[in-house]
Amino acid sequence: MxxxxxxxxxxxxxxxxxxxxxxxxxxxxxxxxxxxxxxxVNIAGLHPLEPGWKRIRVRPMPGGKLTSCHARLLSPYGMIDINWRLDGEKMYLEALVPGNTTAEVTLPGHDTQEVGSGRHKFVVAHKAPTWPPLPIYPPFIPHDDDEP
Structure with a gap:
């Protein structure tokens, strides 16, 4: 050696x-x-709002070619389970919030909802952006799409 x-x-x-x-x-x-x-934190959207996961944030951020996510975390209060998927122009989210805790749930383009312990299901309109994203040209840089 x-x-x-x-x-x-x-x-x-x-x-x-x-x-x-x-x-x-x-x-x-x-x-x-x-x-x-x-x-x-970013894909599943799972984040503590208070020490010990007494209050939870659920704010998934689908992007790229991701169409689903399933994440679990064993907190001091019990299992937290997040499961989301994109199907057509809808987003489906199922969240298991453990006993004696609350969660702030924010889905892309929608208002935040506060929920208590238990299993919660959400269905919202969500159109996934085109991937890869198109470039954004500043107005001062000419590019091929400009007309004379």
């Missing part, structure tokens, strides 16, 4: 993709959890 760098001794993954065999291997690093956190 060749010499190892300091990075290889302290990191969980080696450059070849294998797991570091040292006793310092950890998958509990922020870098590994930050992507999952971003998906929970």
């Amino acid at each position: 060749g010499a190892t760098t300091i990075w290889e001794r302290w990191d969980s993954m080696l450059p070849d993709g294998s797991v570091n065999p040292s006793n310092m291997t950890s998958f509990n690093h922020y870098a590994l959890g930050s992507v999952a956190n971003w998906m929970h």
Whole structure:
């Protein structure tokens, strides 16, 4: 076995993709959890409004080619379950809010609703934007679509 760098001794993954065999291997690093956190907060729209998830925000942000999302989180009050999907020009959301908690639910283009514990279903009009989005040209930059 060749010499190892300091990075290889302290990191969980080696450059070849294998797991570091040292006793310092950890998958509990922020870098590994930050992507999952971003998906929970932005795609599923799940975010605490108070410590311990006593109040919850549910504000999914569909975008790109995503047409559905299912996320769960075991909070101190119980399971939070968010499930949304796009179908045609409608968005369907089902949210399970644990006992003794409340949730602010905001769907794209619609007002916020506050709901208590229990299972809640929402159906709203939602037209997914064209993907990829078309460029926006500032008025001072000419482009091919300009007429003479």
